[in-house]
Amino acid sequence: MALYELAVLGTPTTTQAEELRGLVSKVVDSFGMTLGNEVGWSVCPDAFAPPSNLAAAAVFYGGVEALKQDVAPLLRGGVPILPVASELTRVREEIPEALRQLNCIAYGAAGAQRVAVALLECAGLLPKQRRVFVSYRRNESREVALQLFDELSARQFDVFLDTHDIRPAEDFQAMLWHRLCDSDVLVMLDTPGYFESRWTNAEFGRALAKGISVLRIGWPDQTPSPRTATASRVELLASDFQGSGRVSADAIERICLQLEMVRSQGYAVRNLNLVSKLRLAVETIGGAFVGVGPHKAVHVSLPDSRPLIVHPAVGVPTALTLHEATTHTPDSTSAVMYDPVGLHPEWQAHLDWLGGQIRTVRWMKVEEAAWRLADWEG
Known part of the structure; x- marks a missing residue:
């Protein structure tokens, strides 16, 4: 029985699918699990509908034929999708319109290694997670x-x-x-x-x-x-x-x-809980939920149609969380959303201080999401 669910969608080449499987399998093996058994592995399935209570993620290899594929159900379900184009200049020619608002990965020089790390991160399968x-x-x-x-x-x-x-x-x-x-x-x-x-x-x-x-x-x-x-x-x-x-x-x-x-x-439910609360917050003030992309970044549209990327932090956020959010969204303002209950008082003070020093990424407590988003300054 699968405990995690991973899928390769779109139009990957045989080489791309096999290279990715090899890299993911190597990491999964170190956990004492097997790809295709405890960690589900589907390549170009007719439908990918993982249970909401299991950690899941999908990589979408773009191409001309891939433009016709329907990914709306996965976006509505909050399943992280990693759009992969041959080059960033080819996104419009290779990636379905519904996925273009998510940050796309260029296959480029890093190739399968970069895609594998991003896929494992979205499913919570990196050792640090x-x-x-x-x-x-x-x-x-x-x-x-x-x-x-x-x-x-x-x-x-x-x-x-x-x-x-x-x-x-x-x-x-x-x-x-x-x-x-x-x-x-x-x-x-x-x-x-x-x-x-x-x-x-x-x-x-x-x-x-x-x-x-x-x-x-x-x-x-x-x-x-x-x-x-x-x-x-x-x-x-x-x-x-x-x-x-x-x-x-x-x-x-x-x-x-x-x-x-x-x-x-547990990981899937806690992450889904954060994403659901964010969806409710943004829809409450008249905005819209777009979907979840690489690095589990949630893309939303504010009431005035401005796009915003929110990074849900499952567990305790750190300076590294802020750094990674800055790295993943270098060209726009974004937010890191977290649950402050139970955090060490000195740690919370540290987060408040750190947030005052960095303006490109801002902390946002989950219970304050709608309040903060209603008056979001770019």
């Missing part, structure tokens, strides 16, 4: 937590574990919530005393409040709390445990497979 938070009680599941840290790190996840990632003298709880906000999945080790701890109890509740997916790893004979009814689950058996307090390789494989599924769904 794969973030998980391990929530556990040290006196009950420390060995398994440490084992998961090692195993998930080897599969190219950025794993937060409190014993590894918070330096001495830092504001422990503020940093804890900050890192939780930057995670795609909360991996909860559900031992008998999990909900008896103030901190694990709060980690679980705040993950739900932030819309972060939860993967419950249940200890043998541990009755699930009703609070975990919406969580995805992996049940451990007594036979899964070894004398060292760690679990078997088979149990690790079950956990990792389920985590990939939960992570894909």
Whole structure:
């Protein structure tokens, strides 16, 4: 069963499709997944309609025959599409009109490598995008937590574990919530005393409040709390445990497979939530939603018909987020939209200061989107 969905649309040459498959497959393999299995791969399908709860993206190779293809359903669904032309001077001759408002990629010298990176980024499949938070009680599941840290790190996840990632003298709880906000999945080790701890109890509740997916790893004979009814689950058996307090390789494989599924769904839902709120905001003030292009950039039209590019930031935005937005939209003003709930106060102050120094890209809090867009200065 596919956990992610990728598609090659338009009129790619056989060489282009095979080169792209090879590059994407190499990255996917490093995650312990297989292209065409856990990561769906469709080349010129009759229709590409990925489920809205899975991370998905498509690359569209332009050409004369490609001008006739209907991409409107994908644009309406918010699926990121990467239009690729042979040269930027050939966009009108090779790319359907509906896609011309999105930033197009020229195949050029970078060729398949550039297209592969952009496609993986849109699906959330770059290593830097794969973030998980391990929530556990040290006196009950420390060995398994440490084992998961090692195993998930080897599969190219950025794993937060409190014993590894918070330096001495830092504001422990503020940093804890900050890192939780930057995670795609909360991996909860559900031992008998999990909900008896103030901190694990709060980690679980705040993950739900932030819309972060939860993967419950249940200890043998541990009755699930009703609070975990919406969580995805992996049940451990007594036979899964070894004398060292760690679990078997088979149990690790079950956990990792389920985590990939939960992570894909959670990433897709959080991104879709941001895009949907932006769509509602711009339509509320009389503007229009155009579509999602390279780098997951959302193209909208303001009420006075001015185009604007908005970059939704799933998780915690950084100076790099601002830099990338500037690089991707060098010739126009754009915005980075994010959810500020749970961010470290000092980090929020840093973002406010940084936004005052750079005028080509502006921060925009998701709850203020309609208000800000109603009086947007170019």
